[in-house]
Amino acid sequence: MKPNIYTARGVLLATVILFPTLSNANEIPLSQAIANAREECVGISSELNRMKTMAGIGTAVGGVGTLAAGGAAYAGFARARVDREISSLQAMAEINNREPGAVTFAPDIREQIAAGVRELAFDDEPVDSRLQELEDRSRTLGHWRTGLMAGSTATNVAGAVIAGGNRVRGDLRSQIRACINATNAVQRAAMQERMNHNPDNAMIARANNIVERCGEWVTVDVSSINDRASGAMTASIVGAGAGAAGTIASAQANTNRVREDRTEEGQRRGTNLNTTANVLAVATGVASLTATVFSATQIRVINRASSVSDACENSFR
Numbered sequence: 001m002k003p004n005i006y007t008a009r010g011v012l013l014a015t016v017i018l019f020p021t022l023s024n025a026n027e028i029p030l031s032q033a034i035a036n037a038r039e040e041c042v043g044i045s046s047e048l049n050r051m052k053t054m055a056g057i058g059t060a061v062g063g064v065g066t067l068a069a070g071g072a073a074y075a076g077f078a079r080a081r082v083d084r085e086i087s088s089l090q091a092m093a094e095i096n097n098r099e100p101g102a103v104t105f106a107p108d109i110r111e112q113i114a115a116g117v118r119e120l121a122f123d124d125e126p127v128d129s130r131l132q133e134l135e136d137r138s139r140t141l142g143h144w145r146t147g148l149m150a151g152s153t154a155t156n157v158a159g160a161v162i163a164g165g166n167r168v169r170g171d172l173r174s175q176i177r178a179c180i181n182a183t184n185a186v187q188r189a190a191m192q193e194r195m196n197h198n199p200d201n202a203m204i205a206r207a208n209n210i211v212e213r214c215g216e217w218v219t220v221d222v223s224s225i226n227d228r229a230s231g232a233m234t235a236s237i238v239g240a241g242a243g244a245a246g247t248i249a250s251a252q253a254n255t256n257r258v259r260e261d262r263t264e265e266g267q268r269r270g271t272n273l274n275t276t277a278n279v280l281a282v283a284t285g286v287a288s289l290t291a292t293v294f295s296a297t298q299i300r301v302i303n304r305a306s307s308v309s310d311a312c313e314n315s316f317r
């Protein structure tokens with residue numbers, strides 16, 4: 001049977017007429033596309049501003065922790081110098097006070113030792129008075145180190161809490177993705193509007209501005225905000241751990257039981273505790289500084305995202 005030429009022409013004509021209608025069945029008017037984009041894109045700035053504020057607080061807290069840890073390290077090393085002077089003075093005083101028969105040094109050597117004791121004791125100042133002065137200074141520096149270490153520990157704990165909560169949550173990430181998709185829909189609707197017999201040029205211009213501003217979201221890596229938050233939190237946790245251990249070591253080193261133990265073992269234990277406290281003070285300072293840097297760089301990334309969000313939201317006004 002030969003095909004009916006009129007039937008074939010009718011099918012072809014119907015296809016040509018219906019194809020544009022079918023292809024645009026999923027498209028929406030430009031005004032609706034803009035309204036949808038406004039719904040998805042407006043509101044992101046407020047959350048970013050909150051994150052920026054929290055990152056600023058984290059940076060400030062980290063800076064305080066760094067200064068406190070640095071002060072603790074300074075006090076610890078200053079105490080170490082005082083303790084060395086105390087040990088030298090005690091050793092020379094002990095030799096100088098021995099009975100002549102108990103010491104094998106020649107008389108001129110003994111005189112040099114006595115002169116050294118007098119020099120360490122500031123000439124005519126009694127040795128006992130000088131020793132007490134140095135002991136008081138050493139104890140004060142030890143208290144300062146302990147207090148500053150405790151303060152740095154507290155700031156690191158606070159920094160870890162702040163950094164741990166200052167992340168791009170799933171709902172914000174989803175909103176940004178939805179804003180990008182809505183912006184693409186605006187771009188498609190604007191292209192369709194241009195093909196109309198009587199296009200709304202003012203609305204097309206507005207759409208182009210929205211696409212230009214909100215389209216910048218594709219250049220923002222919001223995951224880097226979370227990466228810096230994780231870095232700040234990890235560094236703060238390390239600083240808090242080191243600070244807590246250093247606080248304990250410093251406090252123990254400053255107890256009367258440790259300070260007044262003149263045995264060889266007791267002196268070694270005191271030295272080890274002080275050395276440990278000083279090392280941990282430095283470690284706490286480094287960790288606090290690292291957390292501060294992460295928080296500061298997080299602010300820069302958030303500022304970039306915030307500037308895109310502000311420009312995007314302003315395009316709807």
